[in-house]
Amino acid sequence: MHCSLLRKRDEDWLRISSLPCGVSCRASRVALGKNPENLTEHQQSCLDEIKELYPKMFRGYQLKEGLRKVFQCRKDTIEKELKAWLSWACRSKLKPIVELSKKIRRHKDAIIATVRHGLSxxxxxxxxxxxxxxxxxxxxxxxxxxxxxxxxxxxxxxxxxxxxxxxxx
The missing domain is CATH 1.10.287 (Helix Hairpins)
Structure with a gap:
């Protein structure tokens, strides 16, 4: 839960800092916050527009989705998937994502144990x-x-x- 809260806060910061002059777009927030399989046509078109106009923001979205998939993967592959995501996040050069990856790396063993044992x-x-x-x-x-x-x-x-x-x- 705490990883998702950190991810959401960093995603908001990245979205606001990527828009020109900090202009906020509600549609972008909804489109970036939803799972890709639950997007409406309008939200999908908004996401495509973000991909074209704001590649930095879209890369943050891809990293968010990658982390979500890591937490949904099988118990025996969690360590490999998390390691791959952490290296991807460190190479992203997006400051909030790099900070998040450092926090996750510090608690990596506990996160892996939580996913493996299904703890909550x-x-x-x-x-x-x-x-x-x-x-x-x-x-x-x-x-x-x-x-x-x-x-x-x-x-x-x-x-x-x-x-x-x-x-x-």
């Missing part, structure tokens, strides 16, 4: 978001122990049945 931090992110929601809801609580209790109830996988001393109608 989605469950932890889910729990963090639940806790943030509970913190917003807990502004009326009298003490922190009530908040901690709510976190324990909501985030644990305990199932409990509340027995009422009276009957609900």
């Amino acid at each position: 931090n989605a469950r932890i992110e889910s729990i963090n978001n639940k806790i943030k929601v509970l913190i917003r809801k807990s502004y009326g609580f009298r003490n922190i122990q009530n908040l901690i209790g709510m976190i324990m109830i909501v985030c644990s996988r305990l199932y409990y049945e509340i027995k009422l001393s009276y009957e609900l109608r």
